Amino acid sequence: xxxxxxxxxxxxxxxxxxxxxxxxxxxxxxxxxxxxxxxxxxxxxxxxxxxxxxxxxxxxxxxxxxxxxxxxxxxxxxxxxxxxxxxxxxxxxxxxxxxxxxxxxxxxxxxxxxxxxxxxxxxxxxxxxxxxxxxxxxxxxxxxxxxxxxxxxxxxxxxxxxxxxxxxxxxxxxxxxxxxxxxxxxxxxxxxxxxxxxxxxxxxxxxxxxxxxxxxxxxxxxxxxxxxxxxxxxxxxxxxxxxxxxxxxxxxxxxxxxxxxxxxxxxxxxxxxxxxxxxxxxxxxxxxxxxxxxxxxxxxxxxxxxxxxxxxxxxxxxxxxxxxxxxxxxxxxxxxxxxxxxxxxxxxxxxxxxxxxx
Amino acid sequence: xxxxxxxxxxxxxxxxxxxxxxxxxxxxxxxxxxxxxxxxxxxxxxxxxxxxxxxxxxxxxxxxxxxxxxxxxxxxxxxxxxxxxxxxxxxxxxxxxxxxxxxxxxxxxxxxxxxxxxxxxxxxxxxxxxxxxxxxxxxxxxxxxxxxxxxxxxxxxxxxxxxxxxxxxxxxxxxxxxxxxxxxxxxxxxxxxxxxxxxxxxxxxxxxxxxxxxxxxxxxxxxxxxxxxxxxxxxxxxxxxxxxxxxxxxxxxxxxxxxxxxxxxxxxxxxxxxxxxxxxxxxxxxxxxxxxxxxxxxxxxxxxxxxxxxxxxxxxxxxxxxxxxxxxxxxxxxxxxxxxxxxxxxxxxxxxxxxxxxxxxxxxxxxxxxxxxxxxxxxxxxxxxxxxxxxxxxxxxxxxxxxxxxxxxxxxxxxxxxxxxxxxx
Numbered sequence: 001x002x003x004x005x006x007x008x009x010x011x012x013x014x015x016x017x018x019x020x021x022x023x024x025x026x027x028x029x030x031x032x033x034x035x036x037x038x039x040x041x042x043x044x045x046x047x048x049x050x051x052x053x054x055x056x057x058x059x060x061x062x063x064x065x066x067x068x069x070x071x072x073x074x075x076x077x078x079x080x081x082x083x084x085x086x087x088x089x090x091x092x093x094x095x096x097x098x099x100x101x102x103x104x105x106x107x108x109x110x111x112x113x114x115x116x117x118x119x120x121x122x123x124x125x126x127x128x129x130x131x132x133x134x135x136x137x138x139x140x141x142x143x144x145x146x147x148x149x150x151x152x153x154x155x156x157x158x159x160x161x162x163x164x165x166x167x168x169x170x171x172x173x174x175x176x177x178x179x180x181x182x183x184x185x186x187x188x189x190x191x192x193x194x195x196x197x198x199x200x201x202x203x204x205x206x207x208x209x210x211x212x213x214x215x216x217x218x219x220x221x222x223x224x225x226x227x228x229x230x231x232x233x234x235x236x237x238x239x240x241x242x243x244x245x246x247x248x249x250x251x252x253x254x255x256x257x258x259x260x261x262x263x264x265x266x267x268x269x270x271x272x273x274x275x276x277x278x279x280x281x282x283x284x285x286x287x288x289x290x291x292x293x294x295x296x297x298x299x300x301x302x303x304x305x306x307x308x309x310x311x312x313x314x315x316x317x318x319x320x321x322x323x324x325x326x327x328x329x330x331x332x333x334x335x336x337x338x339x340x341x342x343x344x345x346x347x348x349x350x351x352x353x354x355x356x357x358x
Numbered sequence: 359x360x361x362x363x364x365x366x367x368x369x370x371x372x373x374x375x376x377x378x379x380x381x382x383x384x385x386x387x388x389x390x391x392x393x394x395x396x397x398x399x400x401x402x403x404x405x406x407x408x409x410x411x412x413x414x415x416x417x418x419x420x421x422x423x424x425x426x427x428x429x430x431x432x433x434x435x436x437x438x439x440x441x442x443x444x445x446x447x448x449x450x451x452x453x454x455x456x457x458x459x460x461x462x463x464x465x466x467x468x469x470x471x472x473x474x475x476x477x478x479x480x481x482x483x484x485x486x487x488x489x490x491x492x493x494x495x496x497x498x499x500x501x502x503x504x505x506x507x508x509x510x511x512x513x514x515x516x517x518x519x520x521x522x523x524x525x526x527x528x529x530x531x532x533x534x535x536x537x538x539x540x541x542x543x544x545x546x547x548x549x550x551x552x553x554x555x556x557x558x559x560x561x562x563x564x565x566x567x568x569x570x571x572x573x574x575x576x577x578x579x580x581x582x583x584x585x586x587x588x589x590x591x592x593x594x595x596x597x598x599x600x601x602x603x604x605x606x607x608x609x610x611x612x613x614x615x616x617x618x619x620x621x622x623x624x625x626x627x628x629x630x631x632x633x634x635x636x637x638x639x640x641x642x643x644x645x646x647x648x649x650x651x652x653x654x655x656x657x658x659x660x661x662x663x664x665x666x667x668x669x670x671x672x673x674x675x676x677x678x679x680x681x682x683x684x685x686x687x688x689x690x691x692x693x694x695x696x697x698x699x700x701x702x703x704x705x706x707x708x709x710x711x712x713x714x715x716x717x718x719x720x721x722x723x724x725x726x727x728x729x730x731x732x733x734x735x736x737x738x739x740x741x742x743x744x745x746x747x748x749x750x751x752x753x754x755x756x757x758x759x760x761x762x763x764x765x766x767x768x769x770x771x772x773x774x775x776x777x778x779x780x781x782x783x
Contacts, residue, residue: 160481264434266557307427
């Protein structure tokens, strides 16, 4: 009944190759965008935005970035936290060095700088694969965190080694610093999230994405049919790091406002983004969103139910959270290796036939 | 999308719950993770003192105190979430017990007109109240600690030409004393070497190998959580003389020395408040809190160093609330009034004795110019056979000639960066 292509005719090529070819799906997508852009800013408050929406939007960008590298191109990376740190510190240095330039461009430039760094660390991927590549990216994670802690130029020689986001505005409205309005930071991040998702979606279904997927599925076969592995792997690292860098910049400048590299961009961050794409679904843009939403919202819900509703001790709830997230990762790996995105695909298939299953 | 709607509904229910007429003291505690050994006793002490006030005195000025506990796991992101979820419930003062979270909250809380009390941690230059209007770090800060350690060493003999190593947690917290120690090393002519330990600090073999090679005359440690225990154990392993090893007050609790057993005997730590449970207030806690089964947590931390510190923090918060009630003539104070109370706080010897804590901490006055208190530092030493910490020196003043210019410079830089108008309101 839903998601049926019956009566949906394409008369031009662009119609045929659009992202959501089914009309119902397309309208649902427009509705989600409309709600996110027009309705949500009016219901935002400090609690919602800082506990749920900013982390969700920013992690979604990071998950999209990692999904391009791991889900689409098959290169396992444990360096996400380090690359987010590059984005954050690049953004900080740009914000303090060029205070007159709009923060919007700083975030994009921070993504560009991260892309360069990511490409450099992607070079070993031409020689090594699988676990060994994971270890090489793990080295990147530790090296980058060490670097930002060691070299005081990166934090402008402040005594504490922390970086603090100064106040910056877009169209005269503050988006960083302590005096921001909830809706402004939300919309600022939303613009980047939507932009990243649209770009990533279109890259992955174009020729570049097909090259990445060919490399992922079997790199020797891909090479034989004419895919250049050097180009494919390095572009995957560059594009992936670009998105991860943007998310790191937003994480620092808009969400936290003050960052200490070892604590915020440690190995934990690399793992949580990896868990997001595993739970959400490897090789799916929707999966990146679903995984980010799941891992951001789940602890909040558990806390609301456990502490505020049932009145359990806070430490028990915190431990439960670890147990449940760990358990879910195992369940997903065994029962549904393709993640929430696959569940959604199955649900769509079911809905298409519903209520007549034959 | 379904998930988002669900959370919105839950949040809406939360926001709609009625505001109760009580004084809310949020406790951003951490009972999980690598820093839980320090977080649990502090949170217990903080909660127990307010329970005592409710049970014995019927609250503060007749209004019940409510402790709102939120688990941060010493994690900045969770700290922000906790702050946002508790501030709407009328939180009077935040004590995050984490330098990272404090840095995070300084601009936010200032914008929201809620005071922060970072007692013996946080941003040291917040002692300058003309810049940091809503941040208080009385009665002592990290730089007092660094100077206090050096003063103690100087009282033990000539320090010129000696080698001192600083073993520090490689974070904003651990880096705080470096500048002060560098100034002091130039002033007194000792040699300073810096040895960083990365979070969480379970592995310190290479750092202690370096100490073994360099043989510093003294080691000062700025550690927290599991890092302390490992450091004390490693020092014992290389047979470093424990009496030459001095920890900051966050590296001087029972948890830190017990794992090393007898080898930890003689280890020293700085403090800014009394140790032990030999104060009248502990009898009241026994009658009104423990015997009624109201003790927070497992109730097995009473009288430990960090429990006492939590108790002390709660006592200072309660006294500031009383001061605020007196200034504004209302029992039901707001966070803004609480800030005024903290700025006008006076702790005298009589007041402390009246609260059952005679000689527990220094007497001091807070003012707009000085949010940092007097910075009086004492030294404690661990006796492994008795299993107790004991105070081995008086609370003495630190070298403000070195510290004050650093505070002025750092706070001026902050004011400059953030466009803050310097001055008292």
